[in-house]
Amino acid sequence: MNDTISSDTRFLHAVEMGLGAWQWGDRFVWQYGQGYSDSDIHQAFLSSIAEGIRFIDTAEIYGSGRSERLTGKFLKETDQPILIATKFFPLPWRLTRNSISTALRASLDRLQRETVDLYQIHWPTPLLSVETMMEGMIECVNRGWTRTIGVSNFNQIQMIRAYSVLERNSISLASNQVHYSLLNRQVEKNGLLARCKELGVRLIAYSPLEMGLLTGKYTPKNPPPGSRGGRYANLLGKIEPLIKLMIEIGQEHGGKSNSQVALNWVICKGALPIPGAKNAAQALQNVGALGWKLPDEEVAKLDEASDKIIH
Ligand SMILES: NC(=O)c1ccc[n+]([C@@H]2O[C@H](COP(=O)([O-])OP(=O)(O)OC[C@H]3O[C@@H](n4cnc5c(N)ncnc54)[C@H](OP(=O)(O)O)[C@@H]3O)[C@@H](O)[C@H]2O)c1
Numbered sequence: 001m002n003d004t005i006s007s008d009t010r011f012l013h014a015v016e017m018g019l020g021a022w023q024w025g026d027r028f029v030w031q032y033g034q035g036y037s038d039s040d041i042h043q044a045f046l047s048s049i050a051e052g053i054r055f056i057d058t059a060e061i062y063g064s065g066r067s068e069r070l071t072g073k074f075l076k077e078t079d080q081p082i083l084i085a086t087k088f089f090p091l092p093w094r095l096t097r098n099s100i101s102t103a104l105r106a107s108l109d110r111l112q113r114e115t116v117d118l119y120q121i122h123w124p125t126p127l128l129s130v131e132t133m134m135e136g137m138i139e140c141v142n143r144g145w146t147r148t149i150g151v152s153n154f155n156q157i158q159m160i161r162a163y164s165v166l167e168r169n170s171i172s173l174a175s176n177q178v179h180y181s182l183l184n185r186q187v188e189k190n191g192l193l194a195r196c197k198e199l200g201v202r203l204i205a206y207s208p209l210e211m212g213l214l215t216g217k218y219t220p221k222n223p224p225p226g227s228r229g230g231r232y233a234n235l236l237g238k239i240e241p242l243i244k245l246m247i248e249i250g251q252e253h254g255g256k257s258n259s260q261v262a263l264n265w266v267i268c269k270g271a272l273p274i275p276g277a278k279n280a281a282q283a284l285q286n287v288g289a290l291g292w293k294l295p296d297e298e299v300a301k302l303d304e305a306s307d308k309i310i311h
Helices: 038-050 062-076 098-111 130-142 156-168 192-199 227-231 240-252 258-268 280-287 296-310
Strands: 055-057 083-088 116-121 146-152 173-179 202-206
Touching (some): 038 280, 116 130, 130 156, 146 156, 156 173, 258 280
Parallel strands (some): 146 173, 173 202
């Protein structure tokens, strides 16, 4: 393993895949309550845990706190040690570093825990400097409310500023959570993935299934419901060749599904995917991305097919 990884954050590099919990309560993007319920979500959680997933990513804003509350409730019912990551959202009235520890305290109450394993700044904001945000995060570590500190949606410059403030305080930046999938490879092209590896910062890949598109179940005639329909209207018409190639490659590996190929590709790139799941069937299928590996030639073929779509 990379020498630059500190012993405090090493645990995150040992996690191959996690489970995203944005769907757990969100009505606006994910239509929570339509087609899936708390009991489906509970089954998604239980199936993931039964199959060895030990890392859950939530946020205070997911379902306005419902995702954290459900996660807390489910955690009470298992004796497995589960790593929990949540996030601070820099709402425009949160203008001091103290707002960060106040927000984390409220998250801990919803999660019914005394500490989380990773606390992340959800998005950078011009209203709070990176330095002030990191001071607030350090206070959370000092209070014992989080084991490690991460950022999300930070570009290289912002990430290095965060890294430097923490380094001066002998703390390692654990992670940067960013959009990364076969249909969004900005982090490869702009050097962020390489820089994360160099610094020993774990790149956590969100939307690794491109919000369901990479499963192959959506087409221009059958677009995803809600806001995803508009967001992906253009892209949907172009992805067929990639979806076909993913099916072929999945067949080479004994019938792996598209979601499994998509997640395995992210893992092969050295990132930690956190697919969201609404029910047990999705969760179980996604766990099947583990325990095998795409060879380099197939990763290269997938890169080539994706390049033709997203340039
Ligand atoms: N830091 C950030 O700013 C940020 C932003 C976005 C996400 N995230 C995190 O990343 C996690 C994952 O990203 P995401 O939720 O945006 O997208 P994703 O993981 O790419 O896609 C999840 C969606 O795909 C569909 N799906 C999942 N597994 C499937 C399967 N096996 N077969 C068929 N359909 C399947 C489901 O939706 P349908 O069934 O409705 O299609 C599911 O809700 C989130 O839960 C959240 O924790 C963070």
